[in-house]
Amino acid sequence: MSPSELWGAICGAGDDSSRIIFFDIRLPRTIVGIFVGAGLGASGVVMQAFFRNPLASPGLLGVSSGGALGAVIAIVFATSLGLFTIPFASVLGAFMATGAVMMLARKGASPEHLLLAGVALNALFGAATSFLLSASATHTHLGAQILFWLMGGIENRTWEHVWMAAPGILVASVLLLPLGRPMNLLALGDSGAQSLGVNVRRLRWQLIALSTTLTALATAVGGVIGFVGLVVPHIFRLLDGPNHRRLLPLSMIGGASLVLLCDLPTRFLGSGMRLGVLTSLVGGPFLLWLLRRRSC
Amino acid sequence: MLAVTGLSVESRLSNVSLEILPGECVGILGPNGAGKSTLLKAMSGLLKATGNVIWQGRILDHIPFIERGRILAWLGQESAVEFAFPVRDVVAQGRFAHNDDGQLVDEAMDALDIVHLAKRPVTELSGGERRRVFLARALATGAPLQLWDEPASSLDVRHALEVYALARRLATNGSSILVSLHDIRAAYRFDRILVMDRGNIAIDGSPHEVLTAPLIRQVFRVEAHFMTSLVPELPRD
Numbered sequence: 001m002s003p004s005e006l007w008g009a010i011c012g013a014g015d016d017s018s019r020i021i022f023f024d025i026r027l028p029r030t031i032v033g034i035f036v037g038a039g040l041g042a043s044g045v046v047m048q049a050f051f052r053n054p055l056a057s058p059g060l061l062g063v064s065s066g067g068a069l070g071a072v073i074a075i076v077f078a079t080s081l082g083l084f085t086i087p088f089a090s091v092l093g094a095f096m097a098t099g100a101v102m103m104l105a106r107k108g109a110s111p112e113h114l115l116l117a118g119v120a121l122n123a124l125f126g127a128a129t130s131f132l133l134s135a136s137a138t139h140t141h142l143g144a145q146i147l148f149w150l151m152g153g154i155e156n157r158t159w160e161h162v163w164m165a166a167p168g169i170l171v172a173s174v175l176l177l178p179l180g181r182p183m184n185l186l187a188l189g190d191s192g193a194q195s196l197g198v199n200v201r202r203l204r205w206q207l208i209a210l211s212t213t214l215t216a217l218a219t220a221v222g223g224v225i226g227f228v229g230l231v232v233p234h235i236f237r238l239l240d241g242p243n244h245r246r247l248l249p250l251s252m253i254g255g256a257s258l259v260l261l262c263d264l265p266t267r268f269l270g271s272g273m274r275l276g277v278l279t280s281l282v283g284g285p286f287l288l289w290l291l292r293r294r295s296c
Numbered sequence: 297m298l299a300v301t302g303l304s305v306e307s308r309l310s311n312v313s314l315e316i317l318p319g320e321c322v323g324i325l326g327p328n329g330a331g332k333s334t335l336l337k338a339m340s341g342l343l344k345a346t347g348n349v350i351w352q353g354r355i356l357d358h359i360p361f362i363e364r365g366r367i368l369a370w371l372g373q374e375s376a377v378e379f380a381f382p383v384r385d386v387v388a389q390g391r392f393a394h395n396d397d398g399q400l401v402d403e404a405m406d407a408l409d410i411v412h413l414a415k416r417p418v419t420e421l422s423g424g425e426r427r428r429v430f431l432a433r434a435l436a437t438g439a440p441l442q443l444w445d446e447p448a449s450s451l452d453v454r455h456a457l458e459v460y461a462l463a464r465r466l467a468t469n470g471s472s473i474l475v476s477l478h479d480i481r482a483a484y485r486f487d488r489i490l491v492m493d494r495g496n497i498a499i500d501g502s503p504h505e506v507l508t509a510p511l512i513r514q515v516f517r518v519e520a521h522f523m524t525s526l527v528p529e530l531p532r533d
Contacts, residue, residue, distance in 0.1 A: 052378055185389050187379045191342045191372050192430070196437065197365025197393030242379040 041255020044229025066097025152276025227283020
């Protein structure tokens with residue numbers, strides 16, 4: 001689309017095809033990208049404060065892989081796939097994963113317990129997903145659909161996807177923003193935070209519920225998009241410091257920008273270059289660089 | 297007044313009762329594992345415990361967290377820090393329950409001699425500097441109950457003396473101070489000493505009553521020789 005065609009479409013003056021391209025293809029894709037990125041960015045900030053570990057990310061608790069397994073089960077077993085089947089199964093899987101982690105780690109629910117429970121669940125869900133994938137490999141159509149979903153992407157998203165994810169992500173973000181201040185205290189230790197007036201137990205439950213909601217909804221419409229939740233908070237912590245009152249909104253904006261930026265080349269690079277592949281291509285080396293930096 | 301009755305923590309603290317008056321500066325001594333840190337944490341409501349901690353006639357456990365944050369300040373021993381908050385931001389966290397960022401933050405930073413570190417990331421400080429930052433955070437609460445767990449460990453001699461002088465000053469202004477001590481010789485700087493042994497308070501009295509050779513032998517299993525030696529003091533200016 002040329003700029004003049006775009007302008008025409010927005011003003012309602014252009015021809016039908018450019019109007020359809022803009023309003024029914026480009027615009028929903030962009031809006032979905034914004035919400036998915038903002039959700040993943042905010043969720044990453046929460047996880048890192050929750051685990052008091054700057055290397056934590058939304059994938060850590062098994063939330064993303066739970067969502068992925070839910071979606072894959074829906075793809076393989078659902079007799080008819082409505083538009084909402086896969087996202088719904090994904091949200092269900094993500095919340096069940098969080099529920100399982102919290103049950104496993106209920107005694108004390110220290111960050112270390114949750115982390116190890118997450119490792120165990122990630123392995124379990126990963127194994128189940130791989131099994132379903134290899135079992136359905138003979139059905140080329142199913143296998144392709146699963147792979148497609150596991151690699152994450154926001155192409156072909158419609159207004160239905162926007163309505164599915166946007167309200168929930170918006171509400172969770174609005175509820176999350178005022179928690180920036182107590183999160184600053186939590187980041188420096190539970191006992192200290194509680195002695196200064198934070199209800200640590202309640203705060204931890206709020207954070208886990210909101211961050212699961214954000215990850216689940218983002219995964220539901222975008223598939224598994226790795227590393228956004230890890231990389232984005234880090235960049236802004238380096239640029240602007242660790243104050244969560246600023247880090248939360250900045251990471252939402254940054255996450256949205258990163259997803260849209262990584263989505264651009266997927267439009268030109270052909271079907272192999274998926275959004276999830278690109279974010280991981282960027283994120284993997286970034287994580288290695290971080291580890292190197294921290295060890296010296 | 298702060299009253300503790302029958303405070304117990306499973307296998308760590310058994311049935312401890314004590315009272316601390318406003319203006320009292322109390323030290324806790326005891327070997328490793330005697331229950332000093334456990335007592336301070338349990339009194340601050342940070343551990344699952346039975347028994348009661350009563351502050352001015354109210355059970356502390358029944359007071360909402362935010363209000364408790366204005367009454368009681370606790371300084372713990374653990375201070376592994378992963379996030380590079382600037383020093384001043386950490387001290388200002390002491391005002392969380394008050395929801396302001398006032399004069400007390402600057403006063404606390406001045407009292408702990410960390411004004412020059414204000415903008416430095418807390419992750420880049422030495423152990424002793426970080427200790428002073430967290431003590432300043434506790435001080436900035438303005439809470440009338442100050443419970444500090446070995447505040448002077450890892451401090452140099454000058455800053456350790458300043459911390460004891462600070463405890464004395466706060467007590468003079470009507471606060472109740474309870475400090476666990478790593479160094480037995482620091483006991484003489486306090487009004488009253490509790491000696492803990494295996495989860496109990498073995499003795500409670502003035503430093504001169506408490507620190508006798510037989511007691512030290514019994515609790516710490518070392519021989520105590522009382523002799524004249526170097527005693528550092530803050531200059532009188």
